[in-house]
Amino acid sequence: MFESIRSDFPILNQQVNDEALVYLDNAATSQTPQPVLDAIMDYYHEDNANVHRGVHTLAERATYKYEVSRQKVADFIHASSSREIIFTRGTTTSLNWITRFARTVLQPGDQILISIMEHHANLVPWQEACRATGAELVYLYLKDGILDLDDYQNKLSSKTKFVSLAHVSNVLGCLNPIKELTEMAHQVGAYMVVDGAQAAPHLPIDVHELDCDFYAFSGHKMMGPTGIGVLYGKEDILNLMDPLEFGGEMIEFVHEQESTWKELPWKFEAGTPNIAGAIGLGAAIDYLNDLGMASVHSHVQALVTYTLPKLQAIEGVTVYGSKDPSNHIGLISFNIEGIHPHDVATALDYEGVAVRAGHHCAQPLIHYLGISSALRASFYAYNTYEDCDRLIDAIIKTKEFFNGTL
Structure with missing residues (x-):
């Protein structure tokens, strides 16, 4: 086949x-199949309009395709609801948004656990979060080319507020046992963040089974277009988070001195989103689902x-x-x-x-x-x-x- x-x-x-x-060089960027290219071109040929704003036919068709793609993502990773799916520019953006939330949680003396194998996108934002809050960045190391689980157990403590790990290393290729690591993190009250950039293109992903609090991945590594990514978060946690960008589309009401936000997921998607990218990602998911x-x-x-x-x-x-x-x-x-x-x-x-x-x-x-x-x-x-x-x-x-x- x-x-x-x-x-x-x-x-x-x-x-x-x-x-x-x-x-x-697929770990950097995968190639894009013709059905995905066709879906993107069909949008521009037939449905090119902004989403969520117009009542004319093109706007309604574009909005429908955009939100159908969000549901496809939710189903692909077995999220409980499409409200838990936020479209971003990619894994890097998703992880940066999580660390901005972390800054509202962290205090001096708190700890964040990451591993020595992390991509810079799951490392530098945590360095900056520590710099801003006085929290400590603690590294986990390796044994026989994979994560040292004894090191994890020894370093996990009541001081740990976030654990942020790659599901699959982009250099070593090793698969981290996220479900077990999450269970241990939750026992000490820590949030579990997963960089799924290398895992989502290759493995069946079930965020409900993993029980992670956040999961981030990119479209361009899984046969989709560049410039589109996903931030999954548990709904109750996303409701605690403030928007990262402000402007059109993410608002409910704007008064002269204050504003209120839309409900999930739209409060995080200010401005005109990457509509074609989201539609392309949905088509890539269709293609991958057909393959299995x-x-x-x-x-x-x-x-x-x-x-x-x-x-x-x-x-x-x-x-x-x-x-x-x-x-x-x-x-x-x-x-x-x-x-x-x-x-x-x-x-x-x-x-x-x-x-x-x-x-x-x-x-x-x-x-x-x-x-x-x-x-x-x-x-x-x-x-x-x-x-x-x-x-x-x-x-x-x-x-x-x-x-x-x-």
Whole structure:
């Protein structure tokens, strides 16, 4: 089934440096299938109007599609209500909004637990929240390439007010046991925040089962357009939060000296939203649902399981994280001894293979691993075993070139 879907992605049908494109940078941004592109163009061709404001036909059609997409998101992550779904610009915006709420909760001496593996979007906003409130940012570390659960249990205390963790690491690929971690966080009265940017594209997500208080993810990593993301929050907590932006659309009444806000979720969506983006995200969810998220996960993990031992068998290659393929959800990070990752990525590009090289917006983790940067190959539903072989062949060829044996 997954072999046949490649034709849905026009961008994959091209050559890069006279080689057929192998796109393995999906953890940064996935590609977009034709049905999603069609949904966005249909909106602009037929329904382009502002939402929630007009009573004319186009406005009503646009509003309907926009709110249907919100319900699709709620169903996709098993939220209790679409009122718990706020459209944002992406995971980064969602996490920033949560930390702004945290500033109203935190006091000097309180603690926030995050892990050393966090993306900067789930790290820098917490640094700023601590700077503003006098709270302390406490790091959790790793054991055998995954989160050290003993470290978590030892550091979790009555001082802990927020725990904020990636569901899946964007460098190591490890899957954090959010349900169990949330249960322990709630026992000490802490909020659980989950960065789901890498998990939502690959795994069936059930926020009700996870019981997390917040869950954030982005459309562009799950076959949707850029510039659209989601902040899920439990309804009672969202009701406690003040809006982050003020202006049109989020108001109920405006008087000369004061205003009141609309109910959830609209009090958080000031101004004209990314209507086309939300509709595109809804179409991406339809596409993923047709594939089945369990099947997507199974296919991608089969590619990882196929590639990991081949990569480990190449002399001079170091793979970061767990030795267990199941703890490399959709991606593998690695380096080749004696060759800078940027040089490797450039050489692979000459072979038509697109991978990521750098610190992956996770500099504390990169420093913790004792390196300055790393390569990352990340897979998705449209990738094939042939793509995996092309990656391995290109790495071997690159290594031979730099060693002067080619």
